[in-house]
Amino acid sequence: MNGYVGTPTSRVDGRAKVTGAAKYAGEFTADRLVHGFVVEATIPRGRIAQLDTSEALKVAGVLDVLTHANRPSLADKDDAWKDEVAPEGSPFRPLYDDTIKFNGQPIALVVAEEWATAKFAATLVRIDYEQAEFATDLEAERGGASEMDKPHKPRGDAAGALAAAALRHEADYLIPTEHHNPMELYATTTVWEGDGKLTVYDKTQGVQNVQKFLCGVFDKKPEDIRVLSPYVGGAFGSGLRPQYQVVLATLAALALKRSVRVVLTRQQMYGLGYRPMTIERVALGAKSDGTLDAVTHEAIAVTSRYEDFARNDTGWAEQLYSSPNSSFSHKLVHLDVSTPSDMRAPGAASGVCALECAMDELAVALNLDPIELRLKCYSDRDQSENLPYTSKQLRQCYARGAEAFGWGRRDPAPRSMRDGKELVGWGMATGVWEALQMPVAVRIVLTSNGHAEVSCAASDIGTGTYTIVAQVAADALGLPIENISVRLADSTLPQAPVEGGSWMAASSAHAVLGAAEDIRQELARHAQAMPSSPLAGVDAQDIILAEGTIAKAGERGRAISIADAMRYGKLERIEKQKLNEFPEDKSHARNTHSAVFAEVKVDEELGVIRVTRVVSAVAAGRILNTKTGRSQIMGGVVWGIGMALHEETVMDHRFGRIMNANIAEYHIPVNADVHDIDVIFVDEPDTHINKLGVKGLGEIGIVGVPAAIANAVYHATGKRIRRFPITLDKLLG
């Protein structure tokens, strides 16, 4: 099977997206559609003492103002509110009662014939609060952190080994709160189909997750609610859990028995999830020969008071660096904020940033080249479970990345390289992520005209799922890609989990393979049954689908067209649905890896930092599509530049309010901040992980980038900045 897989196939949905034909959740319409506008709380904790909607209701065109006091029924058990990726705790319930749990919490929905009317009337809703004592400052509340379950078992005696280490490095690294800011605003259009039935167009990474959630929250039967999300304009983890606008739009549709659209404003999206601010404390103890004797990593992260959101920040050293002694801990500080959420490479983006800065500091202390230190400590096994990897070409990432970057020409002394008024710094870091696989089912309908429709409930959040599904199907069915149509993100389609964790490429591809194999077998059967079939007597396993025919492998002359075989079998269509199958196998660790090299130029007097070059060498098994794959990694690198230099959600803890809740003041890199980015995919054949050897690329692109840049800034300036982002004021003076 080859043809499209592994090639730079252009996105099959590209034309629809650039011409505007692709419709997003807030663009669907319906008869008598009305619009909801959210009123948010302006205090972080307390209760609503009084909520006066009378002035808002007087506005012509306003149909209703929904609040906790007048809303239709909502589920009263936490279980109903728990979606498939909910953390431990009691999920937030919009408009449930008079309790205020965070600033920006929705407390009313104004519904009007026109959006502008709803927005205006929202300003007339009067709220009196009883404000309670609150806390939003992680650093101030650090002492109140509570320990979560240990993410990894301790090995040996890390504390003792640290105390006895020939050389020790220990420091706190601070990752600020960051928001996803996908380009598409959060939106839901809930279409009232009559008789209590609803079609919900929602911005989400998982339509079936939302569908089950809505059925629970509104006590509906599965057949009453259908959720679709055919296109998603970026989500990056923020759409894994159902967001509150889908509850509000659906609540209003049920209350008014009309179709309702709710689109959040950019500012309101800062009331959704975020990458939690985290203090990452890393301690490394080394022997004088530069091998590690102890690693400890403690993360102290923000969560809400009502849910324990925690990800694997610590423990990545278990995968990367050999050390006989290690311990890890993850602590949470419960504050009066909304619950954090997954954001590209959750845990790893922050935790590996700290680990890789710490490794750089250790290399400096040991007077070792940073790559040499990493090679001395290289671990061929995942130490936490003492397992080998299905594949791990990280050494090749170091080698190929270093060569492409020109690392050998680096003068290790800080402030030793310059270009005019700018100090030049070269830094590197390692990246690591998991290669996960989830149950996904795919249905393929092959019609006798040689066209196949492939369908699955999985979302394409902009990552290219439509395209890779089409590629794999085209190859497996031996058809041109133009003959494949792909339907995704409809809750009535075969099952899929949320699209996240970098698992969808491998998971959906293997579901396609499974369904295509069933089709191959059926076609082979019909083809062999035909009178004087050229395939008579051929072992079924030697029959392949290629170029629109059913053929003997290696002997393409012995072939029957798919159309003929189906005609013979009196088949208009063959429909096969298959759940992917991955062997239950705990014998190996499954990970992707990268080596990231960054060049920065820092204006010596003014502190202005530019990331002038990045080389990211990635080992992630087989790359299904080198074009969309490269885009994935480039996007991760650009985000990593932002994480290193720009991104920070700033809160005034006197008010418990985010003060830069807009994309003018919340900085991400713009074109002027992005220079050369070179993506290298290192060959990593992996016959163990799955049939295609696919690992997934969604997260690995960002991991390691912030640390490589921070390490380059140190190399340029001699200044070690451990509070991200590295803004120019931190380099002045």
Add this chain to the structure above:
Amino acid sequence: MNNFRYSRASDIADAIRLLAPDPGAKLIAGGTNLIDLMKENVERPSRLIDISRLPLREIVETPDGGLRIGALVPNSDLAYHPLIEQRYPLLASAILAGASAQLRNMASVGGNLMQRTRCPYFYDTATPCNKRSLGSGCSAIDGLNRNHAILGTSNSCIATNPSDMSVALAALGALVHIAGPNGERTIALTDFHRLPDDKPHLDTNLGSGEIIIAVELPPHSFARNYSYLKIRDRMSYAFALVSVAAALELEGNAISGARVALGGVAHKPWRSLEAEAALRGQAATPDHFGHAADLLLQGASARSHNGFKIELARRAVVRTLMQATNATPQSQAHKKIA
């Protein structure tokens, strides 16, 4: 956003007639700032008077050799106008350092002069702000003030003016032509914006019922030795931490005339005649520029998070004056500080 009346002014007199009796009325041209503020309920005008169709889009030469720029000339048209590019490149450069191409296409010259501070508390109606609600207090003074003013502040406001264009206009000695119920008047750009004092709700000295009709550039254009340098948290599309408009007249290496204005540091573009006078007759050297920067920054004071701006401003002034001296002005298109 509130409900408002909308009127389209048929001429300048009509605009003034509509504006003067209604203290809640606002003029609207490009709307790039006003509409944002209305969406946030910071501005709640009772009436919008649309002046965008008034005949104020011309750039004409004045008898004394300067230029008169209509108040409705879009920022982009101004920056790319041949007379501006050739004779007042400092102004072109400053405009191109600001906002984005799309915003510059919409924004007018008069609107740019009227744009309001980006202080986050001003934008957030849930927090106290004297500029938005006089007497409610200043949240920035003891709050998040990393990008707030270091010069000319008061105990009631430490906001900055966000305009880049105004900084160049201040350096060039521009004049603002105003029409109002009592006829026309002209004031210096440097007198157009105010310091906050105890009236931070007032950004400018524009009287009630008055409207900007033109900006005039004097003949002296500093077309050879100039630079506009904007230091910010990313390389484009961010407000200045510090910006410097510098213009020199050189005879050999000796300075015969100097203009330096700072942006991002005060409630108005910041100039010091004393600092400029100190440069006259001196050699164009970093030391002399540093001395001038010290004079320009005299009286600067920091709050909890913006102390770095004083040293940054000093260094940026020296750099910009060196760029001007060498006739190597900062490019607004390169991804690099020269």
